[in-house]
Amino acid sequence: MRVRFSAAPGAWDEWAAPLRDACPEMELAQEGDPASFDAIIYAPGGDIADFSPYVNARLVQSLWAGVERIVGNATLTQPLARMVDPGLAAGMAEYCTGWTLRAHLEMDRYAQDGVWRNGQVPPLAAERPVTILGMGELGRAVARHLTAIGFPVTGFSRSGAPVERVTVTDDLDLALARAQVLISLLPDTPGTRSLLDASRLARLPRGAWIVNPGRGTVLDDAALLAALDAGHLGHAVLDVFRTEPLPPDHPFWAHPNVTVTPHIAADTRAATAAPVAAANLRAAMEGRTVEHLVHRSRGY
CATH class of the missing domain: 3.40.50.720 (NAD(P)-binding Rossmann-like Domain)
Structure with a gap:
């Protein structure tokens, strides 16, 4: 599967290796033809504002537990999963x-x-x-x-x-x-x-x-x-x-x-979150149930 990574500058260095380790069958990229991607891994601060060109994406997997910055995006019609990270x-x-x-x-x-x-x-x-x-x-x-x-x-x-x-x-x-x-x-x-x-x-x-x-x-x-x-x-x-x-x-x-306290209560940890993202990506590719899908009407 080919997956587009879109997050704040610096996030790639933190996430690329754990995501690839958790999902070795994934081709992870920061750029490319939108139609070539099967899924998107997203966090606020990324460069995707318009999701409509990603016509073949079966899932947008958020790296954040909160999705308020993305759930109201009118171009986002793909299934959206929030991150539930055990860490x-x-x-x-x-x-x-x-x-x-x-x-x-x-x-x-x-x-x-x-x-x-x-x-x-x-x-x-x-x-x-x-x-x-x-x-x-x-x-x-x-x-x-x-x-x-x-x-x-x-x-x-x-x-x-x-x-x-x-x-x-x-x-x-x-x-x-x-x-x-x-x-x-x-x-x-x-x-x-x-x-x-x-x-x-x-x-x-x-x-x-x-x-x-x-x-x-x-x-x-x-x-x-x-x-x-x-x-x-x-x-x-x-x-x-x-x-x-x-x-x-x-x-x-x-x-x-x-x-x-300066927003430090809890943070998504790449080591524990990457396997969650990998499991959801595989489920989306195989037509199985994706965990933690966002209900758009509720906003979470």
Whole structure:
């Protein structure tokens, strides 16, 4: 099979060898006659804006989990698969577990200032409810880590599909009301933008933490700052933002109850993602079911 690679400058050096190792029958190229390609491997920053000349491409395989930058492209009529990378899922689960434990153990309370605070003992994990917004591959990976520690986990999912050891609901208000720690892993879609506005943030228990490594567009920035300033929310750990890099003068940087991390919660790793792409390419060529196809109407 002949596959066109289109991604940001520098990505070729990272991806070409792992992709060829995972799929040795593939001829991978960065340029050529569009009609000669059987599939496209794509990531934002690539040079393909018009997919219509790729008339023989049976699949566009994204290297990113998020597809909001491509799914609305009117020229993209080929099947589109998002990347579900086990390495990315592991990284996301570790990030969310680490910050949930920081919130749960109230680590920031123990300032190294000579004050003996032995009367301030945190509850056990079983007494600290966590809600995860979005129960896809990443949400389930995070839930497995947290339930193994003992946290009671509620998962918000439009589908309501069951997840082992998780209370799954399609009632957002109920999910928010239970969350002493709220983790947002929702995609960026028209239905999720500014979903966590002032009215929904008010439904969280007083003192709740928010951990957002999903998409920055889900949070209403001004509403979040207001809820923190009012003392309704305890802390926000933010890894994704409406504008990235986050501008140096953005109030998140200076707020005492906001922790900014620079979009490092999880990343697609070529070594673990290349076999996923290879399996999908083979399936498309052989007429079998391709995993993780994007539903265009949902946007993910």
